[in-house]
Amino acid sequence: MDPIRVGIVSYGFSGFSPSVPSKSFREMVFEAASKAYAKVGLNPRTDVDAFVSCKEDFWEGISITDEFAPDQLGGALKPVFTVTGDGLLGIINAYMMIKTGAFDVIAVEAHGKPSEVMSYGDIERMAQDPIYLRPLAFPSYHTVKALEARAFMKYSNLTREDLGIYVSQSKRNGLLSNRAPHASSLTVDSYLSERELVGPLSHSDLAPRSDAALVFVLASEGRARELTDSPTWITGVGWATDYHTPSYRELGRDIATKNASEMAFRQAGLGDPGKQLAFVEADERYSFMALMEVSSMGLVKDLRQPLRSGDLSRDGSLPVNRRGGALSEGLPLEAHGLARLASACDLLDGTGAVVSNMGNTSAVLVVRP
Amino acid sequence: MTDFKVTPLSEDSFRNAIRESTSPRAVYDMAPGEAYTKFFEGLREGKILGTKCPSCGLVHVPPKVYCQYCYLPLTQWVEVKDEGFVETAVVVYIAAERERLEKPEVVGVIRLEGSGDRYRYPGLMHRICTEPEEVKSSRIMGAKVKARWATERKGSINDIECFEVVSWK
Ligand SMILES: [Zn+2]
Numbered sequence: 276m277d278p279i280r281v282g283i284v285s286y287g288f289s290g291f292s293p294s295v296p297s298k299s300f301r302e303m304v305f306e307a308a309s310k311a312y313a314k315v316g317l318n319p320r321t322d323v324d325a326f327v328s329c330k331e332d333f334w335e336g337i338s339i340t341d342e343f344a345p346d347q348l349g350g351a352l353k354p355v356f357t358v359t360g361d362g363l364l365g366i367i368n369a370y371m372m373i374k375t376g377a378f379d380v381i382a383v384e385a386h387g388k389p390s391e392v393m394s395y396g397d398i399e400r401m402a403q404d405p406i407y408l409r410p411l412a413f414p415s416y417h418t419v420k421a422l423e424a425r426a427f428m429k430y431s432n433l434t435r436e437d438l439g440i441y442v443s444q445s446k447r448n449g450l451l452s453n454r455a456p457h458a459s460s461l462t463v464d465s466y467l468s469e470r471e472l473v474g475p476l477s478h479s480d481l482a483p484r485s486d487a488a489l490v491f492v493l494a495s496e497g498r499a500r501e502l503t504d505s506p507t508w509i510t511g512v513g514w515a516t517d518y519h520t521p522s523y524r525e526l527g528r529d530i531a532t533k534n535a536s537e538m539a540f541r542q543a544g545l546g547d548p549g550k551q552l553a554f555v556e557a558d559e560r561y562s563f564m565a566l567m568e569v570s571s572m573g574l575v576k577d578l579r580q581p582l583r584s585g586d587l588s589r590d591g592s593l594p595v596n597r598r599g600g601a602l603s604e605g606l607p608l609e610a611h612g613l614a615r616l617a618s619a620c621d622l623l624d625g626t627g628a629v630v631s632n633m634g635n636t637s638a639v640l641v642v643r644p
Numbered sequence: 645m646t647d648f649k650v651t652p653l654s655e656d657s658f659r660n661a662i663r664e665s666t667s668p669r670a671v672y673d674m675a676p677g678e679a680y681t682k683f684f685e686g687l688r689e690g691k692i693l694g695t696k697c698p699s700c701g702l703v704h705v706p707p708k709v710y711c712q713y714c715y716l717p718l719t720q721w722v723e724v725k726d727e728g729f730v731e732t733a734v735v736v737y738i739a740a741e742r743e744r745l746e747k748p749e750v751v752g753v754i755r756l757e758g759s760g761d762r763y764r765y766p767g768l769m770h771r772i773c774t775e776p777e778e779v780k781s782s783r784i785m786g787a788k789v790k791a792r793w794a795t796e797r798k799g800s801i802n803d804i805e806c807f808e809v810v811s812w813k
Contacts, residue, residue, distance in 0.1 A: 299677025305710050309717070320715050336672035346712035393671040406664045 282499035282506030287311035291454035294390035319349025326350035363612030386488035387608025421474030430527025449603020458603035485605025511641035513538030553625025556615035559600025705766035
């Protein structure tokens, strides 16, 4: 028997604004889900077999938050489960469920309302080792990422100017997006004149926050072809988690992303992904992360050359975040990976890799038309 | 009797053990959303508002902007009576860490009049102002109750102080 293929048939979104004060997160998810279902004429009460919701209790301010997941998706009293992680992990779970043959159509949701988290830094701090690291009370939760940025830049021989090339290009790409309130035509020069905030990172290296919800519908091949003429096929998935404490990790490279991508590329049959991929949608919680992922996935040998020559720009041979990433859209917490996937679906003109990395868990998807 | 080999721990051993305490600071400012905002505005005016599903007819209290059973948007607002029947109730004698309360509290689920079937109905979980004895004897089950409104209301679920018994079953 041939393996079951899995396709993305639709998605919908709500928000992508620094703050959405008029709607609760459930109302935002309802809006996103209604749009996703309407595009392909699905009634979730009868046509969707299961639902996946991605969120974390501490961001929600609700413990056992899975009970708050079903209604707005149309999943009341139906199979629903929650993933405490980025939305791409939810997509991977739905993909596997469909692969079992037990489910034909699955909806996946992720949302974030960081505007409601008044103690953001303290919530981030809760992710640190409580016995050993938290008592050190480092002033900013950006510290760990800045350490990674410094190590990565040394490993890849990148300068602040190189980061500036990426930031400027990605924020310009965002100008072409319909969900990127922070996009701008920032120049490398003005980037370089920004004051350091933490380590090598300045203001424009840190993604601002935004409130957003996204809902995707996945289906088995037969159903996918009935529902749409242009499904986005998922041909490989991979994920891996690295250790939480920085001194145990290799900081110059992202080994979790390396391992996740090897798994996904193998499934997708990509022997030379650096040449075979038409685009990358990369995590952009911090500017350097997108570059670190491109490098850790083994897509380029020396980052400096493609970065400086424009190969990673939207007209280059391996464009990264062609409609901008979190630097332009803002970071909607767990929904960031789905925002990347949405861009991949919008512009799908070849085989692409979609990556998210939240905490130290990396998820990689290979998609193609 | 079995002879267990044990190592007794003194108070001192406990005191001298290395520990690290942590105090999460989790502060949120949550948007009630379209449905709850209108619901709370209603409470401020002494009204209980719900949204009615055009398909199944269920009145949702507390309201939602969608019917989770029919997956339709709900735009029809209706006022339901501030009277209903006690579905179930308990006497609570303890606080979160099982400390005995000085004064026990009666908490219940009120089925408001308007629509629904055995399982689905407009309703509220709230305090019931009644004697613990009435609950322990189960006399409270099915009793007719009415909202006791706070004199000063500010658009919150506490604009209803509690539900009081109007008549026994
Ligand atoms: Zn209904």
